[in-house]
Amino acid sequence: MTLLSVRAMTAGYGPVDVLRDVSLEVERGGVVAVLGSNGAGKTTLLRALSGLLPDCRGEITFDGTSLRGMRAERIARLGLVHVPEGRGTFPDLTVEENLAVGAYLNGDRSAARRETGRVYELFPVLKERRRQPAGLLSGGEQQMLALGRALAGGPRMLLLDEPSMGLAPLVVRQIFDALRAVVTEEGLTCLLVEQNASMALSMAGYAYILTVGAVTAQGPAADLADDETVRRAYLAL
Amino acid sequence: MQQLVQTLLDGVGSGMIYGSLALALVLIHQATRIPNFAQGEMAMLSTFVAWELIDRGLPWIAAVAITLALSMAGGYGLQRGLIRWVERSPHLTQVMVTLGVFMVINGVAGLVWGYLPKTLDGPVSSGSLRIAGVTTSWQVVGMVLVTVGMLLLLYLLFSRSRLGLQLRAAAQNPTSARLAGINVGRAYGIGWGLSAVVGAVAGVMVAPQTGLEPNFMFPILLYAFAGATVGGFSSPGGAVVGGVLVGLVEALTATYVGFIGTELSLTVALVTIVIVLLVRPDGLFGKKEVARV
Numbered sequence: 001m002t003l004l005s006v007r008a009m010t011a012g013y014g015p016v017d018v019l020r021d022v023s024l025e026v027e028r029g030g031v032v033a034v035l036g037s038n039g040a041g042k043t044t045l046l047r048a049l050s051g052l053l054p055d056c057r058g059e060i061t062f063d064g065t066s067l068r069g070m071r072a073e074r075i076a077r078l079g080l081v082h083v084p085e086g087r088g089t090f091p092d093l094t095v096e097e098n099l100a101v102g103a104y105l106n107g108d109r110s111a112a113r114r115e116t117g118r119v120y121e122l123f124p125v126l127k128e129r130r131r132q133p134a135g136l137l138s139g140g141e142q143q144m145l146a147l148g149r150a151l152a153g154g155p156r157m158l159l160l161d162e163p164s165m166g167l168a169p170l171v172v173r174q175i176f177d178a179l180r181a182v183v184t185e186e187g188l189t190c191l192l193v194e195q196n197a198s199m200a201l202s203m204a205g206y207a208y209i210l211t212v213g214a215v216t217a218q219g220p221a222a223d224l225a226d227d228e229t230v231r232r233a234y235l236a237l
Numbered sequence: 238m239q240q241l242v243q244t245l246l247d248g249v250g251s252g253m254i255y256g257s258l259a260l261a262l263v264l265i266h267q268a269t270r271i272p273n274f275a276q277g278e279m280a281m282l283s284t285f286v287a288w289e290l291i292d293r294g295l296p297w298i299a300a301v302a303i304t305l306a307l308s309m310a311g312g313y314g315l316q317r318g319l320i321r322w323v324e325r326s327p328h329l330t331q332v333m334v335t336l337g338v339f340m341v342i343n344g345v346a347g348l349v350w351g352y353l354p355k356t357l358d359g360p361v362s363s364g365s366l367r368i369a370g371v372t373t374s375w376q377v378v379g380m381v382l383v384t385v386g387m388l389l390l391l392y393l394l395f396s397r398s399r400l401g402l403q404l405r406a407a408a409q410n411p412t413s414a415r416l417a418g419i420n421v422g423r424a425y426g427i428g429w430g431l432s433a434v435v436g437a438v439a440g441v442m443v444a445p446q447t448g449l450e451p452n453f454m455f456p457i458l459l460y461a462f463a464g465a466t467v468g469g470f471s472s473p474g475g476a477v478v479g480g481v482l483v484g485l486v487e488a489l490t491a492t493y494v495g496f497i498g499t500e501l502s503l504t505v506a507l508v509t510i511v512i513v514l515l516v517r518p519d520g521l522f523g524k525k526e527v528a529r530v
């Protein structure tokens with residue numbers, strides 16, 4: 001069953017169209033990767049999906065609801081939660097408070113407590129530093145916090161913008177292990193945007209390739225990982 | 238000795254007023270990064286509303302409660318109706334807009350209520366109180382209690398409540414706040430509403446001493462800006478302390494430095510600002526301001 005479907009979407013900033021006629025689908029419980037080089041429009045795609053670009057055209061439906069013209073905060077409350085590029089934590093709030101802000105998306109307090117506990121289980125370092133301002137965390141910890149804040153709200157689907165960006169390989173593995181755990185154990189649906197193609201393809205079931213604002217290739221992740229042109233362009237092999 | 242204690246008490250009394258209005262300024266600045274020059278006039282308007290309600294026969298406490306509710310709504314409405322349109326404008330534009338609001342409120346209040354000072358009663362008797370040879374008034378005691386109480390309530394709101402956390406999140410990173418389901422526009426409106434309430438409290442506290450007329454908040458606004466600058470625009474508690482410091486400096490110099498008297502006390506406040514800013518550019522309690530991109 002399709003959870004998110006995008007049909008013929010065109011989006012950009014002001015008069016400049018960055019995305020042209022993009023269509024894609026994400027199955028419930030599936031992980032879909034979007035690969036593309038710098039400036040291909042990956043971030044723009046996620047911003048359009050989460051309602052941050054008010055004048056995007058095309059049809060977006062999430063779980064049967066049309067997102068056309070819907071404001072970002074309402075889309076988040078539907079459970080479609082965007083973890084932005086560059087993490088976007090609240091620097092003067094403590095780790096605990098950052099997670100609390102995310103957890104308000106839960107319907108009730110017991111769910112909020114449960115989901116927050118789950119985040120601390122996934123990332124014990126956040127629990128150790130829960131009373132520190134988020135601005136003092138390392139880059140990797142900030143990414144954990146950004147992901148944790150989204151998870152604390154009990155999302156139905158995550159939009160992840162380059163969670164591996166600028167992080168050491170060990171930290172990247174930690175974050176992807178946690179992500180894999182929620183995906184396999186809870187069946188969380190993800191749209192994962194990455195430049196780290198091998199990491200993304202190893203997690204995803206299906207993938208799209210975005211080149212200067214248009215989808216130029218798509219297919220099961222395993223097939224794309226074997227494809228010669230994809231390997232040369234995105235896996236640096 | 239007695240005179241010193243007396244002077245200090247007076248300083249704390251007026252300092253609490255400056256501190257309250259400084260707190261209102263900091264709340265708005267924290268939420269929307271706008272220096273609100275209309276803050277004093279908003280407080281003046283609120284005070285006139287309270288006066289009008291009392292004049293029409295409402296008991297003091299009911300009149301003030303209604304005034305605070307109206308101030309909340311008015312601050313919210315002002316942000317949603319007007320200020321939101323200059324949220325992304327250059328600083329100078331924002332300053333001009335708040336100065337415009339200043340003049341409109343001032344003019345309207347003059348038209349409606351005239352320029353003859355009116356008397357606003359306080360909630361307590363204006364009688365004085367003698368403790369250990371020092372005379373103070375119930376009003377000063379009341380002001381200290383009210384300001385401390387208000388500060389405590391705001392502290393609890395911003396550190397413990399869901400609304401408070403959401404307001405802080407919206408101020409720090411509006412985009413991330415929206416992605417966390419927060420209606421950022423509403424949060425900014427509530428920030429302005431809260432600060433209108435804080436300003437209204439200051440106005441109602443000070444009017445019994447100064448008399449109520451359309452310009453009565455103007456000098457207080459200047460002292461409040463001094464207090465907020467001294468304490469640091471990023472620190473609500475610091476703003477109150479800064480306001481009290483300005484009040485103390487004002488009272489001490491007026492009493493002990495003969496040639497200053499009351500005429501030059503405003504100059505003293507400005508000199509205090511300059512000295513503090515030279516030593517600590519972000520105020521005594523402020524954090525380094527990171528430029529917004």
Ligand SMILES: Nc1ncnc2c1ncn2[C@@H]1O[C@H](COP(=O)(O)OP(=O)(O)OP(=O)(O)O)[C@@H](O)[C@H]1O
Binds near residue numbers: 013037041043044195
């Ligand atoms: N706020 C903006 N205003 C105008 N143009 C923008 C804005 N943000 C991005 N662009 C342009 O849109 C295009 C796509 O940018 P986008 O950030 O979506 O790419 P990306 O695939 O996420 O790249 P990266 O891998 O560097 O994150 C680029 O040409 C960029 O210059």
Ligand SMILES: [Mg+2]
Binds near residue numbers: 161
């Ligand atoms: Mg990007």
